[in-house]
C-alpha cells in the first residue's frame with residue numbers, strides 16, 4: 001500500500017536532499033508512525049489486561065526497540081541474540097517473551113536468567129532440563145480451520161508447537177515436574193488481513209486455553225502471537241484492529257468469566273511494517289526481451305519479493321507524471337529471483353530516478369543476507385521532530401570480512417595438543433573499529449550491572465582486545481609527533497577482562513609453580529618456533545602476563561611484566577625488575593635489577609608510565625604515577641619518581657614534576673624545606689645532560705658521579 005500520507009508528507013520534501021548527499025539505498029522508518037500504531041493497539045484493549053510484545057525479528061534495530069520499550073511495549077525474542085538485544089535496550093523480566101522453536105538448552109537458560117516469559121515449543125524440553133521456567137507456557141500447534149497460510153506453511157506440516165490433543169498431557173507432565181504457574185501460546189496465522197480469519201485464529205487459541213484451564217490449570221496469560229497483516233497492495237484494506245481487539249475481549253469474557261488470564265500479543269509486522277520504505281535509485285534501464293529497470297539495491301536489502309513472491313508496492317515519487325510502462329524491477333544478485341517486481345506498471349523509469357519500495361518496516365532489512373558481496377544497506381529513522389538520523393550504517397567490506405580468520409586458527413591439531421580454544425583470539429581484526437570500542441566502552445560503563453550471560457557474551461570480544469595488546473597492535477599510549485596519546489580505552493578493556501574472565505588453576509609446570517589467576521601467561525603456549533619468530537629471550541623466572549607485548553630483541557631476566565605493558569625492541573628487563581600494567585618502555589632501554597615501573601590499573605585515573613627510547617633506569621629505582629622519562633635519560637640507582645616528586649635541575653634550580661627531560665642524568669637527592677631549615681625533603685636531581693655520544697664514551701658510573 002502506498003506509504004501513509006503523514007509519513008510521505010514529512011519524508012518526501014526532504015528526500016531529494018538526503019539522497020543527493022547521503023546516497024541510496026537505505027531503509028527509512030517513521031518513529032512517529034511506529035509509536036502511534038503501538039498506542040492504537042493498547043488503546044483498543046482499554047482497561048483489559050493486555051500487553052503487546054514487539055517481535056524483535058521484524059526490525060531488530062536497537063533504536064527502534066528502545067523507542068517501543070520507552071512507550072511501554074514488551075519485546076518478543078526468538079534467539080539468544082535477540083534476548084541480548086532486548087536486555088541492552090532495557091527490556092526486563094516479564095517485559096520479554098521468549099518464543100522460539102527447535103531451541104537449544106542454553107537459550108532457555110538465558111531466557112530464564114533474564115526472567116523472560118518462556119514459551120515452550122515442544123515436550124522435548126523435559127528431556128533436556130530439570131529447571132522449569134517460573135511460568136510454564138506451551139505453544140499450541142495450528143490446527144483445523146484456524147491454521148495455514150503461505151508464510152506459516154500447511155498446517156499438516158507445521159513444525160511449531162504441541163499438537164492440540166497432547167496439550168493437556170504436557171501441562172500435566174509439567175505439573176508433575178513441579179510447575180505451579182501456567183500460560184499458553186498460540187500463533188495460528190501470518191500476515192492475516194481478513195478480520196474474520198484473524199479473529200477465528202485468536203479465538204481458537206482462547207478456546208484451547210479454556211480447555212486447558214478446564215483440565216485444572218489456572219492460566220496466567222494467553223499469548224495469541226503475532227501474524228496480523230498489513231495492506232501491502234494498494235487495493236488491500238487495513239485490518240480493523242479495534243474490531244479484532246473487541247472480539248478477543250469478548251471471547252476472553254465468555255470463556256473466562258471470572259477474572260481470566262491476561263492477553264499478550266507478539267505482533268511485529270503490524271507495528272512497524274507500514275512505517276518503513278526502502279529508498280533506491282534506478283541505475284539501469286533497458287530491454288532484454290522484457291522491459292527492466294535495475295535498482296542499486298538487491299535482495300540483500302529486501303528479500304520478501306524474491307524469496308516468496310511477496311508484493312511490495314513500488315513508486316517513483318518524483319516521476320509520477322510520466323506515462324506508464326510495464327517493467328520488471330530487478331536487483332544485481334546472480335540469481336534470477338532477485339526481482340522486486342515483475343510486470344509492474346510504473347511511470348517510465350529513467351536512470352537516476354529515486355524509486356521507493358513501500359512497507360519495508362518489518363521482516364525486510366532483518367532478513368537481508370550478503371550473497372554475492374551485495375551488502376546490507378543503511379537504516380535511517382525519521383524522528384518525531386522530523387530530523388533524519390542514521391540508526392545503522394551501510395555494511396562495508398570490513399563487516400563482510402569481520403569473521404574471516406586471516407591467520408587460520410588451529411582446530412584439529414589444537415584439539416589434539418590441548419591448546420584449543422586458548423588460541424581463539426588468533427585474529428583480532430576489527431579491534432580498532434569504532435564498533436569494537438563502543439561495545440567495550442558501553443559494557444564498561446555498565447560493569448556493575450553486567451549479569452553472567454552478558455559477561456560470557458562479552459568474553460570473546462574482550463579476548464580479541466587482549467590479543468591485540470599481546471601483539472602490540474593496541475597500546476595504552478602511543479607516540480604521536482613528539483608527544484604521546486594515551487588511550488584510556490585500554491585500561492577499560494583490561495578491567496573488563498577481570499570481570500569476563502574467571503580465576504582458573506594453572507597446574508605447576510617446569511619452572512612454574514601452580515597458580516590461580518584470570519590472566520594466562522604469555523609464553524604458556526609458545527614453542528621454539530614462537531620464540532624464534534618473536535625473537536624474544538626469556539630467562540627462567542621471567543613472568544609475562546598475556547596481553548603484554550614484548551618486541552623482538554628484548555631480553556627478559558627473571559622479572560615480571562604485567563598485562564597491557566609494552567616492552568620495545570632490544571630492551572633489557574633485568575633481574576627482579578617489574579614492568580607494571582600498561583607501562584610503556586621504548587627501544588634499547590635498560591631497566592636494571594629490582595627497578596619498578598608502576599602500573600596504572602589502580603588507581604584508575606593515572607596515565608601509564610612512559611619510558612622513551614634509550615633510557616637507563618638504575619637498580620631499585622621506582623617510576624610510577626604516569627611519569628614520563630624522555631629519550632636518552634639516565635636515572636641513577638634508587639631514584640623514586642612519582643607524580644609529586646620534585647625534579648630539580650641543579651644548574652638552573654628549575655623544578656618540574658612528572659617529566660624527565662631528554663638526556664637528563666638524574667640522581668636521588670634532597671632539598672631544603674623553606675619552612676623548616678633543619679629539614680630537607682626528597683628530590684630527584686638533574687645533575688647534567690648527556691647526549692648519546694657522551695654516553696657512548698662514558699661509563700654509567702662516571703655519568704651519575706656527582
Ligand SMILES: Cc1ncc(COP(=O)(O)O)c(C=O)c1O
Nearest residue numbers: 055099226227228266267268269
Ligand atoms: C512466534 C512468533 N511470534 C511473532 C511473530 C511476528 O509475526 P508478525 O511480524 O507477522 O506479527 C513471528 C513471526 O515469525 C513468530 O514466529
